[in-house]
Amino acid sequence: MNTTFFASVAATGFAVAFLHAALPTHWLPFVLVGRAQRWTTGRTLGVTLLAGLGHVGLTILLGLAVVAAGLVAQPHLGDSFHWIVGGLMAAIGVFYLVRGRHRHATMDGTRKFASDKAAITALVVLLTLSPCEAFLPYYLAGMEHGVVGFVVLSAVLMTATAAGMLVFTGLSLAGFNRLGLERLEQYEELILGAALIVIGAAVAFLKT
Template sequence: MVDAAAQPLLLSLLASGFGVAFLHAVLPTHWLPFVLVGRAQRWNASMTIAAVVAAGLAHIASTAVVGGLIAMAGLALEGWVAGLLPWLSAALLFAFGLFYLVRAAIRRPVLAGGPQVHAPEPGVSDRTAFLGLVAMMAISPGEVLLPFYLSSAEQGLGALTALTVAFAAGTVLGMSLFTVLARAGASILRLERWARFEGAVLGVALIAVGLLVATRVH
């Protein structure tokens, strides 16, 4: 059960987690493959969004597994060094934030945020294409979300579960929105060009959350 005094911090972390997850979904790797594969497989909107939802949930599930391990390691460390965990989580948030800011400043954006993703050759079954998209997201946990698990570790399992739900909601909503816009023809706006700002926005957001955690340490 979450302590009443810690509820404001938890609510702030949940809101920040939702926002960061949604912003992270702007990366073309989180929506472009679904548009390409959907066109190649001649999927309707419902089938494409079903793949988006399944893949988004798989992405967050793998993130939750890694995040849970990080949280357990942090709590074990907290037992040895009292009061270290909040400062450790704040430091980790700062480090991730600075990393994304620096990377955004020195690195040119790539259209798909990594290796180019191509639509499957004609003849690939819908099942294979669907599972391929899900697997693609499942094997790549959202590293930008992991510090939030450490920040909420002391709040207990309920807080970590709520955080995972917030991540899932933000990720699935963001992925679905950008996929729908691209399918509807809004790709003429070159949504992928906004990926260049993703690192800077995430960096600032993570540093802000780190400041929030640090100021709550007594």
């Protein structure tokens, strides 16, 4: 896989991670809990970022496991490995298209917690245990770039997730009314599925 193609994988991965982070489940609970707890904007954004780090951290650990499994399998698969990776990404994309809607854990954001510590813990745990599984296939797609590829993709995931969560949390706190993103949630899996199918086909047919 050449550098130009890897750049396209990273760019698509950024779009997928940002889209995932733009879903209301990734920022609306922080806005609602922050208001209930009477947090400042800075504190609400800080808690949002903390939860985002947990969310990304678990995804990176899962990505490391995916890459480790790929490294074990690659010597046995030889030149067919990129076909299998591409096919796997496309299959996951089809799964997203068929499933139609991603199921997230939800929280009653109107609840006022007994303490700020309890509120922060609940928010962080909620998001940490809901990793961005749609990004995991991108680690396989970039595996041939080794440690550098893994670090770059992890940085892309971190940047896109933090940007999405902080931007939409900040806009909501500033008075924007959910920005119509409930519609985005309805089409999330269709968009993610299509992106995975396209990248999967590229990995399978355009590897150089």
